[in-house]
Amino acid sequence: MNVAVLGGGIMGNGIAQIAATAGDDAVVRDIDDAALERARSTIETSLGRFVKKARLTVDEAEATLGRIRFTTDLEAALTDADVVIEAIPEVLDLKRSVWQTVGELAPEHALLGTNTSQLSITSIAVSLGRQAPRLVGMHFFNPPVMMRLCEVIAGTETTPEQVDRACEFGRHVGKEVVVCRKDSPGFITSRAYAILRLECIRMLEEGVASAEDIDTALKLGFNFPMGPLELGDMNGLDTFLHAVTGLAEAHGDRFRPTVGLRNMVAANRLGRKSGAGFFNYDEDGRKT
Ligand SMILES: NC(=O)c1ccc[n+]([C@@H]2O[C@H](COP(=O)([O-])OP(=O)(O)OC[C@H]3O[C@@H](n4cnc5c(N)ncnc54)[C@H](O)[C@@H]3O)[C@@H](O)[C@H]2O)c1
Structure with missing residues (x-):
């Protein structure tokens, strides 16, 4: 599976790491080269800790890092994406403007998830126009490599199929999943x-x-x-x-x-x- 993570900050780098650890190819897209550099070194350090605790071998850690790309090019990040997870700052207008572009560029089959911790999924999804039913909340916790929960949130228009796919993806990356059925700010x-x-x-x-x-x-x-x-x-x-x-x-x-x-x-x-x-x-x- 190809996983595109938008935003390489505190959450984005961890989400890319759990996807790569589950065997996926991940790409982290940020607007800032320095943020990408920090994301890579954070992932490297974190994988090093897993090796120290004998939870990964050196080869597995290297292979995991090898499955993660870093880019500022949004189009390149989205080309082959099966899953897109957005983890950019918690600012509604910013998220809307990014999702509007993602809606135009992401493959039609891609699962679209936002890692917002409290914004209304429905109000972000508006920017996707007729594709709004594809957006689902996928709330991972900090740090994603350690925390066991993924809270999946259905927007008002999100289809049950997308909710199921989000739950499946959460379990695939090793998380327990809960579903917040009503799009209420702050979720559970x-x-x-x-x-x-x-x-x-x-x-x-x-x-x-x-x-x-x-x-x-x-x-x-x-x-x-x-x-x-x-x-x-x-x-x-x-x-x-x-x-x-x-x-x-x-x-x-x-x-x-x-x-x-x-x-x-x-x-x-x-x-x-x-x-x-x-x-x-x-x-x-x-x-x-
Ligand atoms: N920090 C937490 O504990 C936590 C926990 C759960 C969920 N969240 C949510 O995750 C999201 C990200 O939070 P964070 O703490 O990782 O933020 P952060 O500030 O650490 O990282 C955000 C990154 O997004 C980048 N960015 C800004 N605009 C962008 C764009 N247009 N395209 C791509 N990248 C862009 C920034 O350069 C930065 O590197 C927010 O919605 C937040 O509410 C945060």
């Missing part, structure tokens, strides 16, 4: 988790407890593998701000971003990727 996961993280941010801003203690409380109190603040840093606070802004529009004020969150993003404290967020990180992304 992002909607529930956004409220939890926002409440943690509010507690931090109110001075109720330190970031460290809020995370420790949730980790040990509820058996979460990671605290909501540290996970926010890992996912990118700009992405979270986009997400809650959209959720507030859809579901009301309970999702309204705090002033502190807006300020952090304005100050480029985006989390691990910028070296600082709720916590500070060294050059290798380790919490300091």
